[in-house]
Amino acid sequence: MTARTLYDKIWDDHVVHQADDGTCLLYIDRHLVHEVTSPQAFEGLRMTGRKVRAPEKTIAVPDHNVPTTLDRANAATMTEDSRIQVQALDQNAKDFGIHYYPVSDVRQGIVHIVGPEQGWTLPGMTVVCGDSHTATHGAFGSLAHGIGTSEVEHVLATQTLIQRKAKNFKVEITGSLRPGVTAKDITMAVIGETGTAGGTGYVIEYCGQAIRELSMEGRMTVCNMAIEGGARAGLIAPDEKTYAYCMGRPHAPKGAAWEAALAYWKTLFTDEGAFFDKVVTIKAEDIAPLVTWGTSPEDVLPITAVVPSPSDFTGGKVEAVQRALDYMGLVPGQKLSDIKIDTVFIGSCTNGRIEDLRAAAAILKGKKKKDGLRAMVVPGSGLVRAQAEAEGLAQIFIDAGFEWRLAGCSMCLAMNPDQLAPGERCAATSNRNFEGRQGRGGRTHLLSPGMAAAAAITGHLTDVREMMAETV
Amino acid sequence: MDKFTTLTGIAAPMPLVNIDTDMIIPKQFLKTIKRSGLGVNLFDEMRYNLDGSEIADFVLNQPAYRKAEIIVAGDNFGCGSSREHAPWALLDFGIRCVIATSFADIFYNNCFKNGILPIVMPQEVVDILMADAKKGANARQTIDLIGQTVTTSDGQVFPFEVDGHRKHCLINGLDDIGLTLEKAAAIDSFEKKNAALHPWA
Ligand code: SF4
Numbered sequence: 254m255t256a257r258t259l260y261d262k263i264w265d266d267h268v269v270h271q272a273d274d275g276t277c278l279l280y281i282d283r284h285l286v287h288e289v290t291s292p293q294a295f296e297g298l299r300m301t302g303r304k305v306r307a308p309e310k311t312i313a314v315p316d317h318n319v320p321t322t323l324d325r326a327n328a329a330t331m332t333e334d335s336r337i338q339v340q341a342l343d344q345n346a347k348d349f350g351i352h353y354y355p356v357s358d359v360r361q362g363i364v365h366i367v368g369p370e371q372g373w374t375l376p377g378m379t380v381v382c383g384d385s386h387t388a389t390h391g392a393f394g395s396l397a398h399g400i401g402t403s404e405v406e407h408v409l410a411t412q413t414l415i416q417r418k419a420k421n422f423k424v425e426i427t428g429s430l431r432p433g434v435t436a437k438d439i440t441m442a443v444i445g446e447t448g449t450a451g452g453t454g455y456v457i458e459y460c461g462q463a464i465r466e467l468s469m470e471g472r473m474t475v476c477n478m479a480i481e482g483g484a485r486a487g488l489i490a491p492d493e494k495t496y497a498y499c500m501g502r503p504h505a506p507k508g509a510a511w512e513a514a515l516a517y518w519k520t521l522f523t524d525e526g527a528f529f530d531k532v533v534t535i536k537a538e539d540i541a542p543l544v545t546w547g548t549s550p551e552d553v554l555p556i557t558a559v560v561p562s563p564s565d566f567t568g569g570k571v572e573a574v575q576r577a578l579d580y581m582g583l584v585p586g587q588k589l590s591d592i593k594i595d596t597v598f599i600g601s602c603t604n605g606r607i608e609d610l611r612a613a614a615a616i617l618k619g620k621k622k623k624d625g626l627r628a629m630v631v632p633g634s635g636l637v638r639a640q641a642e643a644e645g646l647a648q649i650f651i652d653a654g655f656e657w658r659l660a661g662c663s664m665c666l667a668m669n670p671d672q673l674a675p676g677e678r679c680a681a682t683s684n685r686n687f688e689g690r691q692g693r694g695g696r697t698h699l700l701s702p703g704m705a706a707a708a709a710i711t712g713h714l715t716d717v718r719e720m721m722a723e724t725v
Numbered sequence: 726m727d728k729f730t731t732l733t734g735i736a737a738p739m740p741l742v743n744i745d746t747d748m749i750i751p752k753q754f755l756k757t758i759k760r761s762g763l764g765v766n767l768f769d770e771m772r773y774n775l776d777g778s779e780i781a782d783f784v785l786n787q788p789a790y791r792k793a794e795i796i797v798a799g800d801n802f803g804c805g806s807s808r809e810h811a812p813w814a815l816l817d818f819g820i821r822c823v824i825a826t827s828f829a830d831i832f833y834n835n836c837f838k839n840g841i842l843p844i845v846m847p848q849e850v851v852d853i854l855m856a857d858a859k860k861g862a863n864a865r866q867t868i869d870l871i872g873q874t875v876t877t878s879d880g881q882v883f884p885f886e887v888d889g890h891r892k893h894c895l896i897n898g899l900d901d902i903g904l905t906l907e908k909a910a911a912i913d914s915f916e917k918k919n920a921a922l923h924p925w926a
Contacts, residue, residue, distance in 0.1 A: 269915040270908050276890045278908060280915050282926045290808065292758035303902070306912075318756065334756035341758050378926055385807040385831060399831050401809035403838035403901070411905045413912060417888070449743060450801040450827055483804070485830050506925035514925045549743050569742035569799045576741075666806075668752045675775070687747040687805060689770050 290383030362634025372502025436471030452484030605633025623712030734794030764817030803832025
């Protein structure tokens with residue numbers, strides 16, 4: 254048998270039908286649903302009299318619109334249209350009999366955090382969601398990607414997706430990360446290297462020592478931003494850490510089924526000599542704590558660098574960089590660490606897990622945020638929130654002057670009331686710094702949780718390593 | 726879904742790279758539970774001032790391009806979120822075709838599901854089409870999906886590639902779900918086999 258990549262193997266195991274032109278019907282093991290991209294799909298089912306084919310494999314949770322303030326049980330905290338959207342999901346979940354974690358459930362949270370946490374996401378599965386950050390689930394060695402609403406309807410009705418196979422892209426991170434450098438920096442470094450379109454048409458497999466050394470939380474952070482690099486999915490081969498994370502989760506197999514699953518999962522790796530269409534190798538020790546300066550996730554530089562000039566670029570990027578600098582209110586040559594910020598946002602499906610909160614709390618412990626700065630922590634799920642409270646992290650944030658919120662997407666995309674005002678500048682642990690992403694005219698700098706915490710203390714973008722030196 | 730065979734229309738030039746889905750339709754308009762009505766908010770933040778008045782020099786506000794049916798753009802069009810509201814907004818405005826050197830994958834796919842034809846052209850062709858589009862309202866370009874060509878207002882013809890299955894669906898206005906349900910037997914037997922092999926899934 255020819256040597257196959259991890260992607261090849263998962264793909265092969267899910268092909269229901271292959272047409273002569275290579276278009277495949279791919280079976281979907283898990284379908285995650287949220288309130289923003291699903292109402293039109295359920296409406297489509299109703300209009301055509303179709304059912305959800307596999308309600309037991311379909312899991313829904315509201316996350317994008319929901320307020321994260323402590324008073325959210327009060328319906329008045331939601332705008333009319335948000336409420337309609339969340340109510341539509343409540344109703345659709347009930348009518349079609351799918352698994353549901355309503356806002357009132359402690360397990361509610363960002364769909365990409367809830368799926369793994371509840372053991373829905375397991376190695377070797379195909380996972381889809383009407384959301385581009387579905388790539389997150391690739392951390393388990395599952396083929397996970399975002400789909401549009403028409404495809405949501407297609408999966409609801411048929412439990413399959415029409416797909417053409419992507420190409421294989423290997424991203425290897427050799428060696429070990431230096432102190433203060435995290436999974437977020439790895440994934441931003443990859444995008445900085447390959448560009449936001451570098452992964453288009455590919456599925457990325459992340460491998461190498463630095464990836465193996467990451468926790469499952471860190472691996473989810475890496476795969477989460479595969480989409481920012483243009484790839485539809487990111488993958489990491491499962492290993493002992495993966496199994497340990499999955500074991501005992503509410504929807505993970507138990508007993509003999511666990512043993513059978515484990516035996517299969519152990520076959521999920523890229524064979525020696527398998528072919529990759531594209532390979533990029535980055536040395537972990539070359540990666541510094543990174544921040545974005547522009548309005549595309551590829552606009553990334555080490556915190557020690559200065560704002561670039563449009564003349565450093567070529568082609569269509571020259572105009573884009575000028576536009577980005579105007580939008581961001583920055584001038585070439587300015588030190589990144591001199592950029593003052595107004596708001597710090599810690600959360601999102603990129604960095605809203607327990608490890609992220611631990612990393613931020615480690616920097617904030619015994620310190621206070623800068624006066625006048627707005628700072629919030631939005632845990633990725635109700636369970637992450639509960640754990641952070643049990644570990645004493647919540648108190649550290651509160652003592653440092655942060656708002657300690659309930660779970661949701663919040664200021665990652667600002668569909669709920671958490672928004673930036675025009676011109677307001679935010680250090681954010683989320684994944685997109687597009688114009689208007691966090692509120693019209695808002696300015697976003699993407700960075701790791703530790704870097705966000707450091708910025709909250711000083712009031713400007715700051716090298717987290719300086720703060721670490723202080724604590725030792 | 727409306728069929729797409731040929732189209733002759735005004736092409737709006739948007740010589741920007743990385744036009745993302747947040748630009749195409751900002752998130753405050755994603756709270757709808759319908760597919761229609763998003764056209765007025767297409768490119769909202771580039772198109773309107775905070776007080777709701779139009780920004781005169783934005784291309785789709787210029788008299789020549791208010792009825793554009795084609796957009797010619799830079800690299801990586803449609804990157805960002807998977808929101809299908811982006812093609813819905815384009816379609817609701819009247820855009821049926823986008824031409825660029827490259828597209829983000831999910832957006833590209835979403836276009837076909839909604840009767841919009843995304844065309845990938847090499848940079849030198851996009852440059853020619855962009856220059857042609859900049860001539861204004863009389864510069865109508867013709868897209869022939871059956872023959873797979875784009876013709877400029879002055880008669881230059883450029884071929885393009887499109888996946889056979891997608892072309893077939895677009896030309897005939899076919900719904901994927903109906904086609905897939907014809908393969909229900911194959912799905913049934915896959916599920917049986919899978920339940921035996923991977924019972925935990
Ligand atoms: S946290 Fe942000 S990126 Fe993640 S699902 Fe929510 S809105 Fe999307």
